[in-house]
Amino acid sequence: MxxxxxxxxxxxxxxxxxxxxxxxxxxxxxxxxxxxxxxxxxxxxxxxxxxxxxxxxxxxxxxxxxxxxxxxxxxxxxxxxxxxxxxxxxxxxxxxxxxxxxxxxxxxxxxxxSIDGLEKLIHGDTMLFILGLTFFVSVISQTRLLEAVSMNLLRIFEGRVLATVLTIAGLVSFASGILDGVSMIGLTIRVLVIILVMARIRHEGIEFIIMISVILTTVCGMWLAYGEPPNLIMKSNLSLPDTFFLKYALPMAVVTFLIVSQFISGWLKGAMIPLDELDVLEKNIADVRFHQAARKGEVKEIEDMFKEYAGRFGEKKAAVDALYHEGHHPISAMIRAKVDEETVNAFIGDFLGEAFVAPVKSYYHHRKQRGSPGERELELREAGVIERLLEDTRVQRNAAQRWGKLAFIPFLGLLFWHARNHDVPLFISSIAAFSFALLGILAHTKMRKLALREATHEYKEYLFLFPLFLSITMLTAVGFFDQLKAAIERGVDLLGPAHVAVIQFLGSGLLSAVLDNNVVADFASRAIHGMPDMFLFAAAQIAGYAAGGSLTHIGSAQSVVAFAYILRYVDPSFTPLGWIKAMWRLVVIISIALIVILYIKALLVGSVPG
Structure with a gap:
């Protein structure tokens, strides 16, 4: 063969x-x-x-x-x-x-x-925690919580895109310190793209903000150990207390967020979404997606469906594409381009179900003619019909979201217990949270299967790490890291701890730009265990692999997700070199800021030679 x-x-x-x-x-x-x-x-x-x-x-x-x-x-x-x-x-x-x-x-x-034994060999407790966290976040995503919050923010800020996106970015940065950053970026990208498309931001801006999502979920999310697997590995290897992350990583995360905010402002300053111009499906995006998941056990991206049906547009395809890229909903674009009724009906039925075909089609017909007398009232009437069809879905979604929010109580409570008593396994917090949140979608068989299927697929991406973790444990057992530790100690004697910390920051960053940052975290942290300046060196490594992992399309799991999304939905010709060209300036500025903070921290703890 x-x-x-x-x-x-x-x-x-x-x-x-x-x-x-x-x-x-x-x-x-x-x-x-x-x-x-x-x-x-x-x-x-x-x-x-x-x-x-x-x-x-x-x-x-x-x-x-x-x-x-x-x-x-x-x-x-x-x-x-x-x-x-x-x-x-x-x-x-x-x-x-x-x-x-x-x-x-x-x-x-x-x-x-035993959990303690597996933790020493292959980070067993940590990987079980990530397993529960992956399933927990997958269930939360099915409740469409982030979409609902985002649309509410858009209303609160009266359509101001910059304020809405910055608030979402802040929430994501905070959540990424607690929840799985890999899961968070998938949710974040989809929600941000919805808002950016509605605001008619240029493709270059959409691409850049998708890439910035990587920094939000890695560098800005490094303020606590529990969101990022590499942080958990560092915490386990070095027995770092939670106060370490608040003291060392939180200031770096905050400064990074402020820098990222300035770059976002450059693209979105002055951008507005007229709320009265949003169509009924955009306004109710959370209910629409919940309805899709409950009905078919999948949430079809509208762009994917658009591509599936493109071959049926015939000679109208160019007109439909033009209208879609002007910002019209695909259904509106098809109706305005006068695509045949059979295709339009099939699209709506596939997207929402047969009950929605007549009111949705009528709604977009009246919306097209809204300048004519009486059409606005007819448009609002059909919008009301569509919202009534979604009413049961809204009730179910709100109930599922309540279970999802309540699940944070056992999650945070057990995390706090683990922080106070390390004899309590870490993984029980995420497993308990997943079990509790699952109750919210238990009655929705297809949605439940979707959540479990997506979580299983995502966790499979971590399985390759087990042999690497075991291999690094073997290296430790034969004294390999004693040589690296001796080299670092010689560097400290020669250059001082502050300069050695910056060298570790740069080294971790460069390695993470091309290698998996989980492995970089496990490998690099072994050589600094027990050192007098271990906390400073750990902070340097954490900041390094978070920043370096954002520089390339393969530097972190989040980068891989973001790059794949750009290729699929924004620009099929986007290249890895294009990623680096777009990101290098931001990563360099963040790196300079983090190096300054490292020197300040070194000065405060007495690690700068006098």
């Missing part, structure tokens, strides 16, 4: 079994040559680094390998190198020589069958 498969978008998928076969062959060779002659721990470090670089390489070029295959395939190579380094001096070997199988069973029970 051909080891590669050509996909429709010119990506060549390399079959995982061939990669696994190569990895097993390499593992066998290493085992043969090193079993009686253990290698240097540096070889283990090279293997882990090579795995990370392969992840980057075969996730960026035309030839692709599944990232789970890369990390799980590399694990035999890393283990075969690790075992002869670790086993001869291991405590387990001594215990087994005295106690036999009882010692082995005790080691398995302590390390593989």
């Amino acid at each position: 051909d080891p590669v498969t050509e996909s429709s978008n010119d990506i060549v998928e390399i079959e995982s079994k061939w990669y696994f076969a190569i990895c097993l062959a390499i593992a066998a060779l290493i085992g043969i040559f090193t079993w009686n002659n253990p290698p240097s721990p540096n070889l283990l470090g090279i293997e882990v680094l090579a795995t990370i670089l392969i992840l980057f390489l075969f996730g960026s070029i035309r030839y692709r390998i599944d990232k789970n295959a890369i990390t799980y395939g590399a694990l035999p190579i890393i283990f075969v190198t690790f075992f002869p380094l670790w086993w001869p001096q291991s405590q387990l070997r001594e215990e087994m020589s005295r106690e036999g199988g009882a010692a082995l069973w005790r080691a398995i029970r302590e390390n593989l069958l």
